[in-house]
Amino acid sequence: MSIWEYANPKRFMQTSGHVLPWVSGLAVLSLATGLVWGFFFTPEDYKQGSTVKIIYLHVPAAMLAINIWAMMLVTSLVWLIRRHHVSALAAKAAAPIGLTMTLIALFTGAIWGQPMWGTWWAWDPRLTAFLILFLFYLGYLALWEAIDNPDTAADLTAVLCLVGSVFAVLSRYAVNFWNQGLHQGATLSLDKEENIADVFYIPLLISIAGFVLGFVALLLLRTRTEIRARRLKALQARERMA
Amino acid sequence: MVELGKYAGVVLAAYGVSLLLLAGLVGLTLWQGARTRRALDAQERRMAQDG
Numbered sequence: 001m002s003i004w005e006y007a008n009p010k011r012f013m014q015t016s017g018h019v020l021p022w023v024s025g026l027a028v029l030s031l032a033t034g035l036v037w038g039f040f041f042t043p044e045d046y047k048q049g050s051t052v053k054i055i056y057l058h059v060p061a062a063m064l065a066i067n068i069w070a071m072m073l074v075t076s077l078v079w080l081i082r083r084h085h086v087s088a089l090a091a092k093a094a095a096p097i098g099l100t101m102t103l104i105a106l107f108t109g110a111i112w113g114q115p116m117w118g119t120w121w122a123w124d125p126r127l128t129a130f131l132i133l134f135l136f137y138l139g140y141l142a143l144w145e146a147i148d149n150p151d152t153a154a155d156l157t158a159v160l161c162l163v164g165s166v167f168a169v170l171s172r173y174a175v176n177f178w179n180q181g182l183h184q185g186a187t188l189s190l191d192k193e194e195n196i197a198d199v200f201y202i203p204l205l206i207s208i209a210g211f212v213l214g215f216v217a218l219l220l221l222r223t224r225t226e227i228r229a230r231r232l233k234a235l236q237a238r239e240r241m242a
Numbered sequence: 243m244v245e246l247g248k249y250a251g252v253v254l255a256a257y258g259v260s261l262l263l264l265a266g267l268v269g270l271t272l273w274q275g276a277r278t279r280r281a282l283d284a285q286e287r288r289m290a291q292d293g
Contacts, residue, residue: 039257040244050246054256061260100267108256115252214264218271225275232282235289
């Protein structure tokens with residue numbers, strides 16, 4: 001069976017309908033476990049005190065903010081090259097989730113930065129790239145709303161997505177590129193010496209899994225809604241023509 | 243109850259606002275989904291009746 005079979009809206013609706021309850025249940029379970037474990041059952045950090053508990057929201061949200069844009073890039077490319085409507089609708093469906101994740105990452109970063117760095121905000125490379133990514137999400141959603149023809153909107157938003165990908169990459173690697181600014185390097189590392197302590201690491205991994213599963217559940221739900229909305233528009237147009 | 247010390251306000255604000263944003267996103271997604279589904283069902287019913 002080919003992956004392109006899921007580009008058929010009917011096939012996508014059938015499969016996503018079966019998968020959705022399981023993904024949603026797992027998302028709620030892992031998110032609740034990760035956040036409750038992190039908030040109630042982890043110790044304070046010797047330097048950062050209880051603010052370290054913000055990590056269970058900030059890191060998963062920031063990871064998703066960047067990776068959702070990457071997913072939108074892939075589905076936009078599929079739309080531009082193969083003209084599968086489901087992929088364009090999936091990119092549209094993902095954008096509000098990415099916007100919310102970027103907002104959570106920016107907010108929790110600012111509120112964490114104030115006691116640790118002594119400032120809510122700095123024009124640091126990573127922070128600035130993240131702010132621009134947030135503006136790209138807003139622009140992407142505005143562009144979808146501004147254009148009546150759905151195929152033209154999908155084309156133009158796909159191009160915007162390609163351009164915005166530069167900032168998604170910068171958000172991830174700005175610290176490595178410029179090696180300056182307030183923001184630290186990667187929180188998670190395969191190098192045991194550089195990685196955070198296990199006591200924080202395990203609940204963080206569970207929280208990340210919860211955020212990812214939550215994203216998949218919301219993406220499926222929103223894409224199903226977009227497919228229904230597209231069918232509704234088509235039926236209304238057919239009725240007007242009759 | 244967990245002891246958050248002098249940073250209690252900061253940590254609680256981070257959790258409060260983030261959970262509110264997540265709840266808003268889930269609520270909006272469910273509401274939009276239900277509204278679209280109702281509208282599509284009504285449209286399909288009307289077109290079936292009209293033949």
